[in-house]
Amino acid sequence: MRILSVITVLIAYGSLYPGNFSTPDDGAVKQFLTDWRLFTSPGDLLGNIALFFPLGVAGILFGSGRGDATIRVAGLLLFALVYSFILQLAQVWLPSRSAALADVLWNMTGMLSGMAAAHVLGKRSPGSAHPFDAASLVPLLVLILWLLTELLPLVPTLDWQKFKDALKPLLAEFNISFSAAAMHAAGTFVAGSAFMALGRQPAAWLGSALALVWVGKVVIVNLTLDASLLIGSLAGYAGCLVLSRVGHAKLFEAAFWLLLIAWSIIALTPFSPASGGTFNGVPFATMLRGSMETGARGLAQSLFIYTALLWLLQRTRMGIAKATAGLVVWSCLIELAQMGLLGRTADVTEPILLLLVGWALSVMQKHGDPARQEIVTPVSQPRPLVAVPTGTSGKHALASMAIGIGMCVAIGWLITRSPLIPYNVRELVYEGHPFRSLLLLVALLYWTMGFPILIVQWLARGELYLLSFPPLVLLHGSIAWLLLWSAVPSESIHDIVGAPVLHWPWEWEIIGRFLALFSLWSVAATAGAVIAAKRLLPGANGAQSALLGWAIGACLFLPISYYIVVMVASTDNLVELMAGNGSVGAFLLIGLAMAGISFGGAKATLALIPGIAGRTSAVAWVLASGALAYLAIYLGTEQVIVKYNQVFSALQFLLSSDRSHLAGPGELAVRYIALWSALIGAIVMVQYPLWRWTVSNRGSPIAV
Structure with missing residues (x-):
């Protein structure tokens, strides 16, 4: 159902x-x-x-x-x-x-x-409890999608003039597009692999299918027969016949790589780098706008590519979950690259479509007859990262967090009264309700730095938990917004995310802009925590599963975050501080700095937990992460800003006490070290009870 x-x-x-x-x-x-x-x-x-x-x-x-x-x-x-x-x-x-x-x-x-x-x-066999044989249905589906890709809109005609017009690109012009020829060759090769999987010899069956495609290009309306199709399909046909003699495994592996390469080429051509790329965040919008025939052909081609790639990976003994996750990451990388190409628009539709196809194939695999399926992917029960202790361990963690929150409120009170603190930090606290603001800000601190640990635990379970990162990031940002919105003046939020310009009701535009900005921290903090705690994750593939789940979400969120925060920003307060007026490289460097800080804080935290070895190396890793974070911030921020009748760098603007007293190079270094140390200390204070709670039941020593 x-x-x-x-x-x-x-x-x-x-x-x-x-x-x-x-x-x-x-x-x-x-x-x-x-x-x-x-x-x-x-x-x-x-x-x-x-x-x-x-x-x-x-x-x-x-x-x-x-x-x-x-x-x-x-x-x-x-x-x-x-x-x-x-x-x-x-x-x-x-x-x-x-x-x-x-x-x-x-x-x-x-x-x-x-x-x-x-x-x-899928006609049921007498007495069978299974509705169909998935091992034969999927390759048949691949063949149908290939034919639809080539022959839509499937409306023939008997117009003699149409026949001549359809042959003109082949007989009169004979122009070859490398990307189109590669795609036709890959499609033909995959179709031959599908015939092999169905027990049919590709020499006759694939040859007949190609003849049908060539004739269809001539007699079906709006289609033409060109040199790219002819040469590409012949090349794919010949390659399929040659490799079919080597063995089925080599044939399926070659078909996968050929289709993956052809898909990548056709997605990135013409390769014309340019700034100002666009991103479409509405699913299926490009397919539903304009010509229905064009949209249907594009949908059929995407379904063919994704179904064929996932099926071919299954034939090479890879599980459907891992295959889907890997292809989603690759699809997101392609969409991210399209944001830097002239005339191309990155689209959220393709990763979503890939997820839907992967999910549908997994359902078909479960409903099919397992006795007749050639590949059965073992399904293991997801295991939690650790056994969560109860009793004194849980009470100790809660008590530690309560003490930490009280200390942070007291420290925050002193900090906001210090003249050495930048004015824009002091403005965060409501003058009329300072303690309430400070308490909510400390809760925000704990939520911001502590929740990535729970995300890591969830991702380490593997299987379909790999797809949980996007909703967890949205949950992370939503609660952070609620705490921040209740703690600081609206003007302070508008200074960062911008004022509303789209005239949406209530605070929805500001919420969306904040979620896009905060997701950069969620992605970076989770990456740092995963890498720092990779030896704590259970099983041989715990770290790999967590990193794979992180990569899926990162490839989905980073393009959206960059588009909203930089490209359609309603304020220049952030963009003007980034190198290259908000370049993609600067955006990623700032994310790298956040990941470095998160990694250093998690390493320092784990080094303090009893029973974990490798503390000397952990100190070196923490110091190295601080140097890496500084280098990334330095390269990712603007060095020359002309504003307020002054010339200063982004770091001077961020770390100076006010605009009238800009910090020099030496003072900047001292202030950065102090800020970095404070952030590492805050991460340790927040994460120590959580990490100790996590590893308390592991008796053997663990290396950091």
Whole structure:
């Protein structure tokens, strides 16, 4: 039922995008109910059929096997009919969409087509408790997606002029695009691998499929046969035939690397570096805007690439969770690179689509017949990082934190009264409620520096816990916002994240900007904690699992954070302090400095816990992290700022007591050492009870 629910939500998202509901014109509902035109446009017709096709397939393959089959099929059809009608009726209130009663008919056509295809592909064998054979269904799905990528919109024509126009790029121009040829070669190679997995000889079957593709390019509307397709597909065909004689394992491995390289090339070409890249944070927005045919072709190609890559990795004995995580990281790196390319837009859609495909394949693997599957990934129960002690250990940790909070409030009171502290720090405390502000700020300190330890514990469990980093980062930032919003004046928050300019209700814009900024610390602090405590993580792969989960979230959050904090900032208070007026390199260097400070604090904390060896080396690591953090801050901040009729560096602005008394080089070094020492001390004070609580039940000595 989970996969049916996800498909249902995606259908609603695609039908009601962009969600700009407004009051319709008078008589709009009546016009919708009385419009019996069956045909609008070929693209709209095919789009509505394709929208409900996956629901029909999933309803048969993943639906409950209980009860009478006829009743279940009738229930699915009734649900699809009502659901489609409700979505079309809702489009009456969407000025950007065109509601049509005929679309309900085409939705039902897609539903029936999907159900029929599911019956053909996954027909139950007598007495079997499993609805289909996943080992044969997935390669067949790869073949179907490959054909859809090449032959959409699947509308043939008998126009002789169209045939001649389709052959012109091959006979008259003969231009070859390396990226397109590589993609065609990779697709053909993967199709040959799918035929091999189905027990078919690629020489005849793949040759026939290629002939079908070439003929389809000529007879299907809006398609052409060019040199890139011809040469690329022939190269892929020849390579598949050669490697099929070597062995199946080599064939699948070569198909994976060829498709991965081709996907990377086509995603980054034309490679024209330029500043001012853009990022689209609305899922599937580019596919739902503009031509439905273009969006459907792009979606089919993405589904083919991701499904094929995950399937090929499974054929090489890699678990679906690890395969998905690795490809999501690579996809995020590609999207991040696109932000620096001329005419390209980074999009959050591709990583989300990869996660959905990986999840769907894992569900298919669980529902398929395990006796017939060639690869069964062992599923182990997630283990907690450590056994959480109870009784005196837990009370000791809570008592230590309570004492630490009291000490921090007292220290904060003294600090905010000192003339040596920068004025912008002293302004953080409400004059009318200083103790309440200080208490909330100390709670913010504990939450900010302590929660990454819990994130590390969660990520170290492996399996699907690897995907928990993004929601944990959002939770980290949300509670931090609540504490900060309650503790300091709004002007102080606006000085950092900017004033609201989008006219959103309440504080939603400021919350979003703060979450984007705070996520940089969450990502960096978690990285430092993982690396510092890698020997504490259980099992041989505990550290690897935690780092992999961190990498997935980091690749998702860093582009979004940079886009919001720097590119669409509503204040220059941060951007002007960064080198290169907010360059990507400066942004990453500042994140590296945060990770270095987090690493140094965690190392110092662990060195103080009884039973942990390697304290001498830990001291060296802490000092090295401080030097690395300073170097990263120095390179990542602006050295010459002209403002307030003065010339100063970013470090002078940040570390000087006020604008009238700018610190010199020697004083800056002393102030940095003092600030770094205070941060390390704060991390130790916050994390010591938590780390000691974590390792209290481990009897043998542990090296830091």
